[in-house]
Amino acid sequence: MNQPYLGQKINELRQLKGLTQEALAEKCEVSTRTIQRIETGDVDPRAYTLQCLSEALEFDFIELDESKDNLWLTLLHLSSIVCMLIIPLVLWSWKKNTSPRIDQQGRQVLNFQITMTLSLFAAMFFMIVGLPTLILLSMDMGEGFVILASTLAILSILPFLIIGIFCTFQGVMNTIRSMSDRPVNYPLSIPFVK
DSSP: OOTTHHHHHHHHHHHHTTOOHHHHHHHHTSOHHHHHHHHTTSSOOOHHHHHHHHHHHTOOTTTOOHHHHHHHHHHHHHGGGTTOTHHHHHHHHHHTTTOHHHHHHHHHHHHHHHHHHHHHHHHHHIIIIIHHHHHHHGGGGTTHHHHHHHHHHHHHHHHHHHHHHHHHHHHHHHHHHHHTTOOOOOTTOOOOOO
């Protein structure tokens, strides 16, 4: 497990055990400053220190395999292309406790998916309610009615296309970012899942 995720996991486990940084440092026979720097992601622990942390926190950091994380992260990010909330929700719920990266990035994918789903519902509402209303109001226009109805029908499909292209682009780009250990970014996401 690489930093900063290792430090986050150590911090999380230490707090779950009710240990202070000083108490954990004493158990591992290292300085408190070492624990602080590991938790903040400033340094990678040595093999001996990592073994001591594993014993003190009862978690096997050495066995944790990040190559499996990459598979799940790829599936998680690419699921945002489909614009179905259920797929990333199931993946994140199932794997969030196995890796801090999956937990953190899964929350970002879920927030993006919820935001895009709400946008799709808004576009659908406009298409089902707003479009017929505008067409009924424009029936008095006579000859211009056909042109207006055609234009409105084309424009009502446009939000679906834009959202689809945007979701595809974000899913692919964030998969690439995640695989190269760069921070992922889902713009326009509302933070529903914190």
